[in-house]
Amino acid sequence: MTTAPSDTPHGPHDPGGPHDGPESAQARFHALLRTFEGRPAATAGRAKDPVNAPMIRHWCEAMGDTNPAYTGPDAIAPPTMLQAWTMGGLSGHTDRSSAYEELFGLLDGAGCTSVVATDCEQEYLRPLRPGDEVTFDAVIESVSPRKTTKLGTGHFVTTRMDVHANGEPAGTHRFRILKYAPAARPRPASPPPAPAPAPAARPRPVINRDNQGFWDGVREHRLLIQRCTACRTLRLPWLPGCNACSSPDWDTVEASGSGTVYSYVVMHHPPFPAFDPPYAVALVELAEGVRIITNITGVPYDKVRIGLPVRLEFLRVDDTLELPVFRGGTG
Structure with missing residues (x-):
């Protein structure tokens, strides 16, 4: 959000005088x-x-x-x-x-x-x-x-x-x-020729104070898992408190990067800007025991199977976004 000056007075409740700018x-x-x-x-x-x-x-x-x-x-x-x-x-x-x-x-x-x-x-x-x-x-x-x-x-x-x-x-x-x-939305009498469509951008993750540390780790090419310091339970995705003992205190451990496909779906329709179906979306079980929803790379979508060994890598989507994904066929 940005601050911008107004071009017109505010209205009948405006307390400014007639000579005010x-x-x-x-x-x-x-x-x-x-x-x-x-x-x-x-x-x-x-x-x-x-x-x-x-x-x-x-x-x-x-x-x-x-x-x-x-x-x-x-x-x-x-x-x-x-x-x-x-x-x-x-x-x-x-x-x-x-x-x-x-x-x-x-x-x-x-x-x-x-x-x-x-x-x-x-x-x-x-x-x-x-x-x-x-x-x-x-x-x-x-x-x-x-x-x-x-x-x-x-x-x-x-x-x-x-x-x-x-x-x-x-x-x-x-x-x-x-x-x-x-905001006013004027319609031109004759719309100008449409410019060539720009490549669609991937949707951005919602980053807040509860998951900021996870995305900080991604920028450093580290997949960080929360760990409750009271009961030592691991959790992913990140949460503000432990879902096992309710303790708010935690630290992190870095995932080794190895895992297997626990479940998956193949997306065919409808197409969504910035995605090129068909592609596989998987629930990967990490070696540490927690699971993460991610894309599978390195193998065709129709070759993804439950139990497929996968390995963590980081995919540069564009100039400002990098995501953890898992490459199939390694382990």
Whole structure:
């Protein structure tokens, strides 16, 4: 996202005077928006239901999460359900403050009538258990200066929610949206000749703070496997905590690079830009015992078989992307 000056005033709520330039008007409008920072979005909110086993079960079934920590008499709720207990549903919450609506009214009046969720961050302080009564307070944490994106021009609004269970701090949920004016999309009377299509780029992996170390290793031509320092269980793909003992502490071991095809599929259709079907996608079991989804190179797609020995190599896809793949027929 980049910051760009506006060519026009913001609208009827623009606090700038008639002699202000666009940049001065933007600064004044942003100063007005910032007066909402620190104002409550919800005060003494209360979840509509206590933490309960049926909701935990539905969540785990939807996510395909079979961790035994979420069942039985000592069950806890999956940490990522933190926001689920505070949602108001179709009927909403009656304890929501007017500040959020006032802020949105200003942005609507400035032409920022569209909204899109951009990201969220969660911090967990203690596990939630069935029977816990969940309460929360929310505050408008920040409103960004005017930003220009591919969707349009507007402001990022970040809300922080502090969640409590039976009065004890349980976690923090930050939610960020972009309130924007959609970019104009003029249509030329006669479209220019279409340029020759550029080669399609491979989809980029989503890199975040939970898997950054994995991709750092790939750049160094190392396939790193997480290892729980409490129970020594290996895990791949990377996770923020151990799925065997729930410990958040871990280190890494480097894979030897040898493995075998555990299962595979051959992709024929539909074609996808940057891929040339048919090709084989395999679940490779590494010598260390963990498995990774990857492409098989070095052998024709119709020669891939379960049990085929494979060896790690790194495939340079383009100038900015390199991926771990496995070459067949070695071992």
